Amino acid sequence: MTSDLTNNLIELEREKVLSEVKERLNQNEDPMKIFEECKQGMELVGEKYKKKEYFLAELMLSGDLFREAMELIEPYLGEKKVEGDIKGKILLATIQGDIHDLGKNILATLLKLEGFKVYDLGVDVNPDIIVEKVKEIQPDFLGFSSLLTITFDPMKEVIDKLKEVGLRDKLKILVGGGITTPLVKDYTGADFQTIDAMEGVQYCLEIIRTRIVVKARGGI
Ligand code: B12
Known part of the structure; x- marks a missing residue:
């Protein structure tokens, strides 16, 4: 079963994806779990592209959305080593x-x-x-x-x-x-x-x- 976050990413619901990521990060959820759900969304976007349900435009939009989500997640991954x-x-x-x-x-x-x-x-x-x-x-x-x-x-x-x-x-x-x-x-x-x-x-x-x-x- 796919999560709401995964589904919203597949549907390219930018606002919903970014607000859920922010909210879950604020609630101290494991950033890697949030990342995995986004990654699964990207895999399913790829499946849709393969089946010709999505086209290049959707691939591009999903890529941009994933990047934006990662920009939110990265600061929560940990301290950079010296x-x-x-x-x-x-x-x-x-x-x-x-x-x-x-x-x-x-x-x-x-x-x-x-x-x-x-x-x-x-x-x-x-x-x-x-x-x-x-x-x-x-x-x-x-x-x-x-x-x-x-x-x-x-x-x-x-x-x-x-x-x-x-x-x-x-x-x-x-x-x-x-x-x-x-x-x-x-x-x-x-x-x-x-x-x-x-x-x-x-x-x-x-x-x-x-x-x-x-x-x-x-x-x-
Ligand atoms: C987003 C996307 C795009 C975006 C890319 C944006 C960007 N800046 O990267 C855009 C729109 C540009 C794009 C273009 C194209 N795409 Co594209 N794309 C995707 C999609 C949907 C997601 C890829 C992704 O970013 N996934 C999320 C990341 C996090 O996952 P990941 O890359 O696998 O990385 C993880 C691990 O694998 C690992 N990892 C990655 N690299 C490395 C390296 C090392 C050393 C290690 C240890 C680990 C590691 O770490 C990550 C986290 O765990 C995939 C579908 C899919 N199933 O992958 C298709 C897909 C890769 N694309 C595909 C195609 C065909 C294309 C185009 C040819 C389409 C076209 N007609 O123009 C062009 C090619 C352009 C080119 N010359 O490169 C095909 C490839 C098919 C094939 N077998 O060759 C796929 C599989 C879609 C499909 N099912 O048909 N695409």
């Missing part, structure tokens, strides 16, 4: 051909809250630029946000190029976004796949923790 507390560096991008960025932006926020330094290259990013940025920044993680099937090949291209220049094993690569599956991870050669930003953050934290333990035991 610079000195950086756990690791992560480079994020939505690759060439794809301009979806709502999920990527949420992931970026959650990572910052956990103390990661986030380098967000934005959307529609050329594969060669990503390879160059990996060389320059030397991140611990590279995260691709993918919402279109046409992104699978360019993501694989980046990973193949990283192998060619000997950088592939120096970082962990994550793929995420509504249309990704474990098969996408295997096809592209990434290390981890999810459709849940929190799971991605947990994965990064786990890798950093393991590294700390290995170092403490005298490993690399």
Whole structure:
């Protein structure tokens, strides 16, 4: 069953969505629960688009509405960690051909809250630029946000190029976004796949923790 918030988002009832989000935040409800209901609304908007009940205009309106709701929710997610507390560096991008960025932006926020330094290259990013940025920044993680099937090949291209220049094993690569599956991870050669930003953050934290333990035991 879908909540009123989810239904109002599907129906693009801007005022109702924003006032319910504000009200529930004021009542100290878990912001992640409110976020999940909004996200479910977006998935169902996508279903309607697929069935041709909705068109591009509705996709755009839902995207704007979701962004507005997230702007209200974000300040409630927690305190940003201070610079000195950086756990690791992560480079994020939505690759060439794809301009979806709502999920990527949420992931970026959650990572910052956990103390990661986030380098967000934005959307529609050329594969060669990503390879160059990996060389320059030397991140611990590279995260691709993918919402279109046409992104699978360019993501694989980046990973193949990283192998060619000997950088592939120096970082962990994550793929995420509504249309990704474990098969996408295997096809592209990434290390981890999810459709849940929190799971991605947990994965990064786990890798950093393991590294700390290995170092403490005298490993690399
Ligand atoms: C909103 C939306 C748009 C908006 C995007 C606005 C924006 N600024 O992002 C606009 C209107 C621009 C748009 C355009 C198009 N869209 Co669109 N869109 C959607 C919709 C409805 C919601 C996507 C969304 O933001 N969801 C909410 C976020 C929060 O979810 P999320 O991205 O999955 O992110 C979560 C997780 O996956 C995870 N995550 C995301 N990225 C990452 C990365 C990492 C590393 C990790 C760890 C986690 C992670 O974190 C988030 C929180 O948990 C989807 C439907 C759907 N089911 O996804 C279609 C959908 C993605 N769009 C689709 C299509 C076809 C298009 C267009 C081609 C339509 C057209 N004819 O022009 C264009 C493409 C434009 C382009 N070149 O990119 C299709 C894609 C089909 C496919 N298989 O390729 C979908 C699936 C709709 C459908 N069912 O057909 N779209």
